[in-house]
Amino acid sequence: MSNKDYKKCFNPNKNFRGHTKELARYAKALAHPARIKILNFLNNSKYCYTGDFVEVLPMAQSTVSQHLKELKEAGLIIANEQPPRVSYCINKDAWEKAKKLFMDFFDV
């Protein structure tokens, strides 16, 4: 090791810390252009229906639905049933949490 202070940034028991896993998890949620676009979209629109995304994304409805599910499971968006449609919006708490993790990571 080129310097000897690695214990302050690595867990000595060789497991990953919570915030490291959390950041990786959010990064994974952002790791596809369609999901980036969905989040951009929601940040400009307050809320959107599934069909809105299907209109503009270059993939089938079922695939869009799957990407929405992943973002939901990552906690970044919230679904609202408005039968027969479903609207989505940003989960602001999770969004701020993710923002903070990325800010810290990039030392902003």
Next chain:
Amino acid sequence: MSNKDYKKCFNPNKNFRGHTKELARYAKALAHPARIKILNFLNNSKYCYTGDFVEVLPMAQSTVSQHLKELKEAGLIIANEQPPRVSYCINKDAWEKAKKLFMDFFDV
């Protein structure tokens, strides 16, 4: 669509814009705790050898080498041959580019 100005954030030809793909690509590079740790590590140490990472990451040397390769291919780190060892450091240009993309994404 809940508002009608989506053309300013979506490419009408239904393909993803360069910066969307670029951000997704960087996010993918960060989408594993080991790679997060490697980058944290390099940001605290100027440079490190492969073996330094192997010491502290909970995985085999070959796996660590694979993660380093991915970060290198994403452009975020640079390898320096110092036989028989190889040292790595942050690619500052790419790092700043990634930082900017994430900042813009999070509207910072």
Next chain:
DNA sequence: TTTTTTTATCGTATATTTGCGATATGTAAA
């Protein structure tokens, strides 16, 4: 020259992701 050290790559197994069409579900409209 032989051995050791350090790292990358190969081969392989398993898991996850991505994508699609088809289908199911649940509601509203006819």
Next chain:
DNA sequence: TTTACATATCGCAAATATACGATAAAAAAA
């Protein structure tokens, strides 16, 4: 009730990611 609509889920195929042990490569040390 039947039909139409919006969305989620299923089943499947292909691609990619993750991880490991074994091996290769290349230089330094003995």
